[in-house]
Each structure stands twice: as structure tokens, then as C-alpha cells.
Amino acid sequence: xxxxxxxxxxxxxxxxxxxxxxxxxxxxxIMLTSVYGLLSASFFVTMGAVDVAFTEAAVGAGxxxxxxxxxxxxxxxxxxxxEGGAVLVKSLLLVVVxxxxxxxxxxxxxxxxxxxxxxxxxxxxxxxxxSGAEIGIPNVVTSVLASYRAYxxxxxxxVIFTAGVAVILILASSSHRGSARxxxxxxxxxxxxxxxxxxGKILIPFILLFAxxxxxxxxxxPGGGFQAGVIFASGVILYGLLFGLPTxxxxxxxxxxxxxxxxxxxxxxxxxxxxxxxxxxxxxxxxLADDPVTAQHIGIMVIELGVGITVASVITAIYYAFANQxxxxxx
Amino acid sequence: xSTILAWTSDACLLVGSFLLLTGALGFxxxxxxxxxxxxxxxxxxxxxxxxxxxxxxxxxxxxxxFKLALILLFVLFSSPTASHAxxxxxxxxxxxxxxxxxxxxxxxxxxxx
Numbered sequence: 001x002x003x004x005x006x007x008x009x010x011x012x013x014x015x016x017x018x019x020x021x022x023x024x025x026x027x028x029x030i031m032l033t034s035v036y037g038l039l040s041a042s043f044f045v046t047m048g049a050v051d052v053a054f055t056e057a058a059v060g061a062g063x064x065x066x067x068x069x070x071x072x073x074x075x076x077x078x079x080x081x082x083e084g085g086a087v088l089v090k091s092l093l094l095v096v097v098x099x100x101x102x103x104x105x106x107x108x109x110x111x112x113x114x115x116x117x118x119x120x121x122x123x124x125x126x127x128x129x130x131s132g133a134e135i136g137i138p139n140v141v142t143s144v145l146a147s148y149r150a151y152x153x154x155x156x157x158x159v160i161f162t163a164g165v166a167v168i169l170i171l172a173s174s175s176h177r178g179s180a181r182x183x184x185x186x187x188x189x190x191x192x193x194x195x196x197x198x199x200g201k202i203l204i205p206f207i208l209l210f211a212x213x214x215x216x217x218x219x220x221x222p223g224g225g226f227q228a229g230v231i232f233a234s235g236v237i238l239y240g241l242l243f244g245l246p247t248x249x250x251x252x253x254x255x256x257x258x259x260x261x262x263x264x265x266x267x268x269x270x271x272x273x274x275x276x277x278x279x280x281x282x283x284x285x286x287x288l289a290d291d292p293v294t295a296q297h298i299g300i301m302v303i304e305l306g307v308g309i310t311v312a313s314v315i316t317a318i319y320y321a322f323a324n325q326x327x328x329x330x331x
Numbered sequence: 332x333s334t335i336l337a338w339t340s341d342a343c344l345l346v347g348s349f350l351l352l353t354g355a356l357g358f359x360x361x362x363x364x365x366x367x368x369x370x371x372x373x374x375x376x377x378x379x380x381x382x383x384x385x386x387x388x389x390x391x392x393x394x395x396x397f398k399l400a401l402i403l404l405f406v407l408f409s410s411p412t413a414s415h416a417x418x419x420x421x422x423x424x425x426x427x428x429x430x431x432x433x434x435x436x437x438x439x440x441x442x443x444x
Binding site: 203 | 405409416
């Protein structure tokens, strides 16, 4: 049964990818990107990677198509006619070479699910067997991500933070400062989206509540800071879409979001420094309390909170920066 | 009792699947945008509700039942709203319904014209 679902989902993925290449309208390709994200999320669920599926459903199917839509709204929805032969040959060559390299890369990979794969023989057995005694939380994914490989996770959070800073730097201009600065904007009255707003008002509190559940339940079930951050940001973005950018900017001011993005990274880094000051390696939480296992709990909670704050505020700030392109400037 | 539950559950699942099929067929066959939305929206809300109801009757413990009920509530909220959003966006973009011959000349209520 599961194999059947896998086959159907993968065929749909391939069909979506082919359609994505074939369609010319930019809006249609964006919607196909969203479909692709949703199908990938379903596929991740059947593969047992529910943590990844959360993020993919929120970012791949929701946020990134939305950012693309904002871009299309600014640049126009028609793709330019294909260029002449030379460019076509060059790009075909580039694509063929890249594709060939990727296929060559897969030849060295171990068979799917092989017990001899490096992923199963290197450090994974240690993590799986010792996690219960050393970290003491049921979700091994969280203990690997937040404790054993916390240094890698710090790198990921920094990547997200850097991406947010880069987006704001690229899109900011003299008339659009920061992610969004709507000093003179007035909230439009007489809104045309009444039904959507009413349903949104019912659903958004539960989306935000679910984000907090995912944040604080990450030690026991699928979830954690990254997933909670993107779900929280999707709730905020939904509110912004239904009620307009000025309204959501009054609820969560853009400067606050920018500061929070840095604060999350700071919380993560300072937890590592706390370990250093207590005489342990960077990000080794076991010295943060008298009992090492309790200390691991505290450390994981704190850094997941930092991750959640950074992810939620970076995605919200990126949304502000994109949506702000459509707002009239101060002049 | 359990036989009746099983039969009801099977009937719900069967009718739900049939409605899903009609929705997909309508989506492929209708030539007007609003008719297609109708095919997807109405049948899919009802079909999803029936399928979840059928699954609800099959499960015997409280946790999955509660989760299924929540999913049902979410679908009942979000699916008609999504259809409404699509139809409204199309209307605001200037798309008008066609009649069976493919012309966009259906007379509209005076206020909407």
C-alpha cells in the first residue's frame, strides 16, 4: 500500500516538474512550484520525515510561491520570448553538464536503505543508542539536531539570518528603508475581502497556537524551532495578505522583527558561551544544571527557542520586504 | 451495532470516493472556469467530509477520532473559502461565465453589470 502511494506521489512529482518546464505563463509556473512543494511534503510524510514535511509544506508550498508572486506582480507576468540559438545552445549545454554531474554523483551512493551506508555506520548508531541515556528525550531527531550537532544547527540558523539580512539589503532603497517602513501609510477602510477576513480571523489563532505547540512539543514529537518558526510566520503572512501590509506592520512592527531575528541567533550563541564559561566545550549543555540530563533539556529548550524566534522573524521580515515593493513609496 | 457502524462507514467512504471522481471528471470536462470551480469546490467539500466521516466511524480510540474531527472542521472552513477566493479573484480580474455554446454573454443581475 505504502509503495503504491510512493509511486503515485513520485509520478505526480515528475509530471509537475515536466509541466513546470513546459508552461510559459509565470503565474502558472509559480502555482506549479507550490504544487511541487505540497507533493514533496506529502512524500516526506510517507518517508517518515515529518519534521521536514512541516517546513516544506509551509515554505515550499506557501511562503516561497508567495514571494515569487510578489516578484511577478512587480516585474510583469509574461516570460520573455526565448533568445536566439547561441544562448539556447549554451544553456542547454550547461543544463546537460550539470545534470550529468548530478547523475554521476548518485552512482557512488549506497543503495536506498542499505545498512552499510555511511549514514548508518558512522555516528548515527551512537546517537540512536545513547540519546535516551544522555539526552533523555523521546525524539531522537531533536536530540541530534539540537544537542549532538548543535554546532551545525547554529550554522543553519546563521544561514537563515544572513539570508534575511541579504534580502533586506537588496530590496531596501532610499524610498523603502529596512524590510518595510510604512510611516505615512493609512490602513485602507472598506475592505473587499470580507469572507476571507472572517474565516482568517477564525483560523489564524489556531495556526499560531499550533506553531507554539510544535515549538514546545519538539522534544516529544515531530517539530522544533525551524518548523514552529515557519508555521508562525505563515500565520502572520496570512494575516498580512487578508488585512494588508500596513495592518500587519502595526501588529508586528518591521524594526522589531529585524531585532528579533538577531536576538534568536544571540540566544543560541550565548547558550554556547555559557557552556564555555562553565568549563565545557562550546554548546555542550550538560554543565548548565546540576543533573546533566536536565541540563540537556534546558539547553535544547533554549536553543530551540532561539531558532524559532530567528526563523519566524526572518521569514516575516522577508515577506515585509517583498510586499513592501508593491506599496507606494513615501512620495 | 458494530455491523451497522461498519456498513455506514463503508457507505460514507464509497459515496465520498464517487463524489471525488465526479469532481475530477467535472474539472476536466467543463469548459467554463466557474463551472470547474463548482465541480471542485462543492464535491470536494462534501466528498472530503464524507471520507473523514467514514474514517471516523472506523477508528475505535479517542485520539485519532479527535484529530479527524479537527481535520474535518478545518476542511469545512478552508475548502469553501478557497473556492470563494478563486471565484472572486477571477470575477475581479474580469472573467465572466460562459453559456453552453462557449459565449461569455450570460445576462447578469443589473447591479453586477
